[in-house]
Amino acid sequence: MSTDITTTHGTDLTIAEDQIAFTPQQEAALRHAGVNAPAADLAVFFHQCKRTGLDPFARQIYMIARQGKQTIQTGIDGFRLIARRATDATNGTLGYKPTLWMTDQGQWLEVWPFDTAPVAAKVTVIRNGGEFPAIAMFREYAGRKRDGSLTQMWDNRKAGMLAKCAEALALRMAFPQDLSGLYTADEMQQADNPQVIDHGPQQHHRPQQARQEPRPAPAQEPSRQSATDRLAAQLGATPAPAQPDPAKITEWSAIIAATDTLEDLQQVYHDAYKEVGDAIIPAKDQRKAELQSAATDDQPIDAELVDDAT
Known part of the structure; x- marks a missing residue:
């Protein structure tokens, strides 16, 4: 395979x-540039250089160690050139x-006029008439400092x-043979982010000190069993067991299925x-629906069933 970086002299x-x-x-030059990788990783790096035609x-194209693993990266211009x-x-x-x-309201805009960050970006590559759309979420790709704030860029x-x-994702989808195993520096910046400790829908990056501070134990939430106990008390019965007998559940389900009104x-x-x-409850809900x-309209419902648990 010929490359643009190969010359006769x-x-x-x-x-x-x-x-x-x-x-x-060449290995000495790479080490001088900061690439201190094992021979096996260098072999993979060489293969990518030959395959993509990019000059290390x-x-x-370059290789960088991230959290103990070697990652082969290029800029978005390299992806565009390969494509x-x-x-x-x-x-x-x-x-x-x-x-x-x-936007945070779910609206897609062709221009982003705000100082705040977009929720996501979408890029669609069209190759030979086929469309390859990709979406990148800001919270998943944004590069951050140790204190959790955004990097300058x-x-x-x-x-x-x-x-x-998003463009790198779309190009990789459109050109899997040429770009597989290759990443842009922009999409890999998140690999250096501080540890994310809040795994909810909106993940927040917090500084190291915040992660070390002990958290108070969460307040005990009312359980489903406590609701059962309350209902049982209202009905003048002993609370139902935490794990009821399966045979009893089957028996009562059959009785409920046989009710006529x-x-x-x-x-x-x-x-x-x-x-x-x-x-x-599942057996009751099913029979109620039936x-x-x-x-029918001329056959009024006998009664309105109200869930006691509510």
Whole structure:
């Protein structure tokens, strides 16, 4: 495979057409540039350089250690170059739909006029008529400092940085043979983020000190069993067991399925609830739906069933 970085009269750093591994001079240059990787990782790096045609000594492609693992990266321009070469080599077509950014109200905009960060960015690559859309979420890709604040680049160019991540995802989908195993520096910045300790829908990055502070034990929330106990007390019965007997559940389910009216269902449901608690609710709900469905306009419903637990 010919590459743009191979020349007839090159230097010791030029990767030759028939070369199958880095030379000692090239490895020394990589070490000087900060690449201190095992031989196996260097072999993979060399393969990616040959496959993509990008020059590691011009910093078009590089390897960086992140959390003990070597990652091969390039810039978004490198992705675009690889995609263009692959397209031209097959006489194909390559294009894009307008980039979109999402507001916190779920609306997609073609221009991001706000100082705040968008929720997401969407880029659609069109290759040979096929569309390859990709969405990047800000909270998943934003680069942050140790104190949890955004890095300077992500703080100054929130929409632009996120759009580049979405474009890298879309290009990798459109050109899997050419871009698999390769990542842009923009989409890998999140790998250096401080540990995320809140795993809810909106993850928050907190400084190290906050992570070390002990958290008070959460208040005990009312359990389903306590609701059962309250209902049982209202009905003048002992609380239902935490784990009711499966045989009792089956027995009461059969009795409920045999009820003919909502009034009968209500009474049976009371008795069943005293013994097995919430475990009988699915059978009650199913029979209630069946009885209501069978009722007609000239056949009024016998009674309105009210859930005691509420």
